[in-house]
Amino acid sequence: MRPSWWKLAFTLAAGAGISLLTSGCGEEIRVFQPAGPVARSELELIWLQMGLTAVVILPVILLLAWIVIRYRNKPGNPAPYQPEFAESRTLEIIWWAIPIVIVGILGTVTWHKTYALAQSPSPSKEPLKIEVMSLNWKWLFFYPDQKIATVNYAEIPTDRPVEFLLTANAPMNAFWVPNLGGMQYTMPGMVTALWLQADKAGEYYGHGGNFTGPGFAQMQFRVVAKPQSDFDAWVRQVVNSAPDMTQADYDKLTQPGHLGELSFSSYPEGIFEKTVMDEGGMYMEHDRAMLGNMMPHS
Template identity: 35%
Template sequence: MRILPRLARFSALAPAFLALAACKMEVLKPSGDIAERQKDLLLASTGLMLIIIIPVMALTILFAWRYRASNKKATYRPDWDHSTKFELVIWAAPLLIIICLGALTWVGTHLLDPYRPLDRLSVSEPVPDQEPFRVEVVALDWKWLFIYPEEGVASVNELAVPVNREVEFSLTASSVMNAFYIPAMAGMIYAMPGMETKLHGVFNNGGEYQGLASHYSGHGFSGMRFKAHALEPAAFDEWVDEARANGGVLDRPRYLELEAPSENVKPMTFAEVDPELFDRAVNMCVEQNKMCMAEMMALDDQGGTGLAGTINMAQLTYDKEIRRGLARPVFGQEPFMVTSFCTPADSARMFSDLRQSQPVVRVDQTPMRGIALPRPENRLGLGMDMPRLIQDARRPAADNQL
């Protein structure tokens, strides 16, 4: 009769088990070479750790059974405290496992560096002599914006890329730090305000895959998901043509509207995109006449703006704070932004597309070496020659026409 209550308890858990059965093993079912190698690294690390975990769990049960109080045959040795063979096993085995894990992790970390261009498309296919397919990603509250600089279109909460072609993601965020993750394609990478991060990956198989924000970033975080479509070249061209046919222009005012917090946003596309939009999002100067971080750093590198800067001094206010009504007063006044000193020519130089002029450098990874990537330079250049700009900036406030 006691069996029936137990069966009733297990039957109550049946819906939970059914719900878990519907989950997909995204990480262990990759569709790209990078994700496949990450899966191998995960399985190898897990297997090495199980070499210790399984014997420990088995011995725990064995010792509990063998030295139970009712077992009169168990040897009682209260004065035993040392065994050289036992000490050798319990110290040498974990030490060897740690060494193997360290070597595996070191090589895997450099081999799968998200900033490093791919060394192959798959096990049997090398990377062709072709530029990576570029996608610019902005993490908004709470949605993903994808900009295709070569095609001149953009999409929200929907990603489409050609299959079997290297994809280079350039990522940033508009407000808080977030994490970009397509488990079937590549690893996770952070998207942070005021910074640009990189991620390289490839889809070897066509299909529809899940993309998500893997970091909590606020109230609408749970709806910050998107579908990633790996399409054949012809199908991708059709997707681009459809985006252009749908119309819509993503300029700076439209971006500021889109950046406002919203939840569970349905996918949408834009037929035209401001070519400077992503770089301005990185430099936190989408608003009209706002000083960009690249300009501010270049001025600071030249010694600052002198007396002229005293009337232009304020915190570089995050864009999201003004639109959310959270901006704090500056020196007792209403929040205001740092005004740009750049001329149109300076802005054109700052936001010129430097990516096209920089060839992709692929590193021979056999044997594996931990060679760091080259340090990125300021968009304006650390050794830039801007005498007129600096001279005007250092004039007395009464003479400076801003």
């Protein structure tokens, strides 16, 4: 019975391995393919945490295998048997100390990175501001400085930090572009901020990160990063050729459903701030502070 078991296990492991390799060689493991400083900084921490935790779990697994093989309850097993051996201050100090040291190192790095990632990745450069609104079940992007809006895709210039201001006019979701960096929740009546930056031009996959009902699975969007000049050209093109977004258009967008990609050459002024306030932000001091400099009436 035993050999066939091993064969089954081996076949499955090999199958898993092959599928990992075939799928894993490419660019599809997006977290491992950072296209900007935020994702890269996060990936550095991933390598560090992998390395440091491996220091503990690999010895544990090897030790387990060795102990189970050596101390099996078989007649004539020559290994020592000491049923009363139950205490060793030295050993215990060692394995209280090892995880404390590891957690200490990881904690320090986490502390630094958590603060760093809350700031612009390139403070010397002037950031682009994009306001993001998750709807059922689509993504709406406003460019307050360019006065344009898009649905289910966003274009950004490379080598320039982008501050995404996030809210929702629907249940809570999360804004995630793994190649550029980690996610942040979008919440109705609230504004959260996420700094990202692309170094490499390209088209990046984005998806909602928090379940919002039956249409959630299709809440995909694209982020296209291109050099500043190309970005400016794209803005001009949208301004010149795309339709205006009226209040009626906006109201229609907020209705549940799916849509393809859309572009708008303008949008009703202050619609983002107004939505935040209307959806509950009026009760929150935090939002008033966050939006303070944009709000005409605050």
